[in-house]
Amino acid sequence: MxxxxxxxxxxxxAIRLEMQRDESVLYFGQNIATTKNDPFLxxxxxxxxxxxxxxxxxEIGMGIGAALAGYRPVVELYMAEFMLVGMDQVxxxxxxxxxxTGGQVRVPLVMKAGYGFTAGWAGQHTGSIYGMFMxxxxxxxxxxxxxxxxxxxxxxxxxxxxPVCYFQHYLLLLDHGEVPEGEYLVPFGQAAVRRxxxxxxxxxxxxxxxxxxxxxxxxxxxxxxxxxxDPRTLEPLDTATILESVxxxxxxxxVDQATLHASASAVIAAEVADAGFSYLKAxxxxxxxxDATIPYSRPMEEYVLPNEDKIVAAVHQVLGSAPVAAx
Amino acid sequence: MTDTNGVEGLDRxxxxxxxxxxxxxxxxxxxVKRTFEEHPGVIRGHTHLADGAEASIVGSLATLRPGDxxxxxxxxxxxxxxxxxxxxxxxxxxxxxxxxxxxxYGGSMHLTDVSRxxxxxxxxxxxxxxxxxxAAYAAQIRxxxxxxxxxxxxxxxxxxxxxxxxNIASLWKLPxxxxxxxxxxxxxxxxEQEDANAAAGEPLAVKARAHSMPGVTVDGGxxxxxxxxxxxxxxxxxxxxxxxxxxxxxxxxxxxxxSIAPPGVPLHFPEHEAITxxxxxxxxxxxxxxxxxxxxxxxxVTDTTLSPAEADRITxxxxxxxxxxxxxxLESELPKPEDAVKYVYA
Ligand SMILES: Cc1ncc(C[n+]2csc(CCOP(=O)(O)OP(=O)(O)O)c2C)c(N)n1
Ligand SMILES: [Mg+2]
Numbered sequence: 001m002x003x004x005x006x007x008x009x010x011x012x013x014a015i016r017l018e019m020q021r022d023e024s025v026l027y028f029g030q031n032i033a034t035t036k037n038d039p040f041l042x043x044x045x046x047x048x049x050x051x052x053x054x055x056x057x058x059e060i061g062m063g064i065g066a067a068l069a070g071y072r073p074v075v076e077l078y079m080a081e082f083m084l085v086g087m088d089q090v091x092x093x094x095x096x097x098x099x100x101t102g103g104q105v106r107v108p109l110v111m112k113a114g115y116g117f118t119a120g121w122a123g124q125h126t127g128s129i130y131g132m133f134m135x136x137x138x139x140x141x142x143x144x145x146x147x148x149x150x151x152x153x154x155x156x157x158x159x160x161x162x163p164v165c166y167f168q169h170y171l172l173l174l175d176h177g178e179v180p181e182g183e184y185l186v187p188f189g190q191a192a193v194r195r196x197x198x199x200x201x202x203x204x205x206x207x208x209x210x211x212x213x214x215x216x217x218x219x220x221x222x223x224x225x226x227x228x229x230d231p232r233t234l235e236p237l238d239t240a241t242i243l244e245s246v247x248x249x250x251x252x253x254x255v256d257q258a259t260l261h262a263s264a265s266a267v268i269a270a271e272v273a274d275a276g277f278s279y280l281k282a283x284x285x286x287x288x289x290x291d292a293t294i295p296y297s298r299p300m301e302e303y304v305l306p307n308e309d310k311i312v313a314a315v316h317q318v319l320g321s322a323p324v325a326a327x
Numbered sequence: 328m329t330d331t332n333g334v335e336g337l338d339r340x341x342x343x344x345x346x347x348x349x350x351x352x353x354x355x356x357x358x359v360k361r362t363f364e365e366h367p368g369v370i371r372g373h374t375h376l377a378d379g380a381e382a383s384i385v386g387s388l389a390t391l392r393p394g395d396x397x398x399x400x401x402x403x404x405x406x407x408x409x410x411x412x413x414x415x416x417x418x419x420x421x422x423x424x425x426x427x428x429x430x431x432y433g434g435s436m437h438l439t440d441v442s443r444x445x446x447x448x449x450x451x452x453x454x455x456x457x458x459x460x461x462a463a464y465a466a467q468i469r470x471x472x473x474x475x476x477x478x479x480x481x482x483x484x485x486x487x488x489x490x491x492x493x494n495i496a497s498l499w500k501l502p503x504x505x506x507x508x509x510x511x512x513x514x515x516x517x518x519e520q521e522d523a524n525a526a527a528g529e530p531l532a533v534k535a536r537a538h539s540m541p542g543v544t545v546d547g548g549x550x551x552x553x554x555x556x557x558x559x560x561x562x563x564x565x566x567x568x569x570x571x572x573x574x575x576x577x578x579x580x581x582x583x584x585x586s587i588a589p590p591g592v593p594l595h596f597p598e599h600e601a602i603t604x605x606x607x608x609x610x611x612x613x614x615x616x617x618x619x620x621x622x623x624x625x626x627x628v629t630d631t632t633l634s635p636a637e638a639d640r641i642t643x644x645x646x647x648x649x650x651x652x653x654x655x656x657l658e659s660e661l662p663k664p665e666d667a668v669k670y671v672y673a
Contacts, residue, residue, distance in 0.1 A: 030513070030514075030516065031513070031514045031515050031516055034515050034516050034517070034520060034604060035604060035605060051516055051520055051521065052521070053482070053485035053513075053516075053521035053522065054452045054453070054482045054483065054485045054486060054513055054521070055485045055486065055487075057487055081451065082451070082452075084451075085451065085453075085454065085486065085487070085488070117372075119371060119372060119589060119590045120370075120371020120372030120373075120423070120434065121371075121372040121373055122372055122432075122433055122434045122436060122437060122450070123432070123433065123437065123450075124436075124449070124450040124451055125372070125373070125436075125450055170589065171589050171590070172589070173589055174588070174589055174592065290667065290668055291668065291671060292667050292668045292671050293671065295431065295432045295662075295667050296371070296372065296420075296423055296431055296432060296433055296434030296435075296437075297423035297424070297425075297427075297431030297432070297434070297661060297662050298371065298423060298661070299661050299662060299663070299664040300431065300432070300662050300663075300664055300666060300667035301667070302664065303664035303665060303667045304667045304668070
């Protein structure tokens with residue numbers, strides 16, 4: 001059975017179900033559970049649910065330590081940027097332990113943070129910085145784009161025996177969608193085809209999935225059939241599904257809210273160029289944020305971000321076509 | 328110089344100036360807050376107000392000389408107003424306009440006026456502290472007697488950046504004063520829920536002890552008390568005596584910031600967390616009764632430094648000034664979209 005839930009409620013549902021299922025799951029971080037009325041605190045008690053000071057290095061480091069000692073912490077970090085003050089713990093501690101100990105230990109840790117709040121939050125609170133966490137062997141990265149995935153990827157993240165960066169998108173928090181009830185797991189490394197098509201493949205993540213779908217709808221009106229793919233996790237990355245699609249369409253447009261060199265898009269482009277060059281009938285186009293810190297003022301913020309128009313224009317470019325009249 | 332209040336160096340004009348600045352900060356913040364209702368959508372993102380901290384801000388900044396410098400957090404509207412920055416440019420920045428103090432690039436959290444010694448803000452808790460400490464290092468080796476004020480909240484003292492910086496500042500005897508504005512809250516967390524000193528019933532100023540520097544706690548609702556403590560610390564710093572941690576106890580009179588929501592959901596300023604989260608209405612009401620702006624007015628009127636008529640005139644003038652700032656902000660132009668890529672590199 002599924003029912004409609006907002007994205008944010010779906011995340012909370014997954015944490016709650018996993019905490020019911022497994023007593024070793026802990027949930028701590030800033031500005032949660034500050035009163036007795038907190039539902040997590042009420043259900044699971046203060047051994048397992050705690051508010052922490054504003055101390056990201058300690059929060060993440062303690063998450064690692066508790067994981068080494070047998071627990072499965074979910075650390076609430078609010079914004080991906082706040083992880084940067086504890087970056088050593090994230091990239092140079094958590095993912096290294098298992099390897100450096102010759103497999104003696106595991107670090108089942110979820111670092112949960114929001115990103116991409118391009119709604120006037122200006123330079124330091126709007127980043128799409130998942131690229132900084134890709135390419136770190138031992139670290140996984142999940143980017144849910146729908147309420148159902150928000151639930152399923154969180155449950156999988158908690159059960160995973162590795163450190164996972166779980167990045168929820170701020171602009172999607174109140175989006176409603178069907179969410180399965182009860183236990184629901186979305187496997188890592190399995191892309192979702194959000195819309196089937198035959199002329200061009202568009203890949204987006206998080207908030208840009210919706211932008212890509214809107215562009216695909218518009219393109220359909222012009223007689224262009226676009227396939228939209230959402231990788232859902234960046235580490236591991238399901239290159240196979242993307243390649244399969246490109247084999248069919250011969251055209252690839254990548255959409256990413258990050259700047260080009262810090263994007264998932266650049267990595268996907270390289271993978272496709274490597275393994276799928278012969279499928280391509282035209283060069284790959286990447287629609288990413290422009291190379292700038294996100295500005296506060298709306299017209300400038302809109303200017304640097306990917307949008308429907310830019311995606312449609314990129315598709316026209318790869319197809320080498322002006323729009324054809326709708327039939 | 329007539330010293331009507333037993334605080335060295337403050338004559339009547341200066342005292343009236345101090346209250347005037349407090350009123351200006353309050354009126355500015357009131358207008359920012361009202362903008363959410365009167366002009367929905369004009370202010371975007373996250374805005375943090377200084378109402379309740381006026382006495383602490385003014386008392387601290389009144390100790391500075393030309394050439395001194397400061398750095399603050401995202402809760403940054405009060406300082407530039409006192410330094411003389413145009414409220415029109417500030418409001419235009421908060422409204423995202425090209426004529427804004429930072430051209431619409433930074434918004435409410437990053438109001439910066441380098442021409443007045445205000446070197447910048449950080450939206451990331453605690454991260455401005457090492458930067459201010461670096462400015463103090465520069466001041467030390469420039470040897471022109473400059474002092475740096477570093478403002479941050481109670482929550483920020485739980486960052487490594489705070490402790491790392493205080494240690495170096497004390498070790499190197501840097502000319503800096505750390506003004507810890509303790510408003511009892513980090514968003515919805517009360518200080519005793521996250522601070523070991525507070526939980527043990529100790530003032531946060533004891534953190535100075537670990538770094539072998541003086542630490543004092545002062546009533547941040549009294550601009551003269553703040554002036555006295557920060558002034559003594561500034562004088563010591565100027566004389567090569569090194570840093571001080573001044574814990575200034577304030578109470579913010581608004582919520583931490585406006586509501587947080589994706590676009591499409593109108594933003595508003597909720598009630599203070601004491602009420603909404605903790606049901607501690609009496610705590611909030613008591614803070615309101617101790618509001619530093621009327622409190623200092625009453626003091627100045629009682630000791631006849633200020634007549635009620637003059638106080639009213641000052642308030643009226645501040646209202647007019649901030650009304651003009653709102654109008655300027657509303658009427659000015661948005662930046663050109665393509666300017667977004669302008670200041671990425673120097
Ligand atoms: C490193 C970091 N962690 C978390 C946040 C989110 N955050 C913004 S303001 C704030 C509270 C800060 O409290 P305090 O230092 O007491 O300053 P106040 O807002 O009370 O003036 C928090 C947790 C942040 N901006 N940076
Ligand atoms: Mg505080």
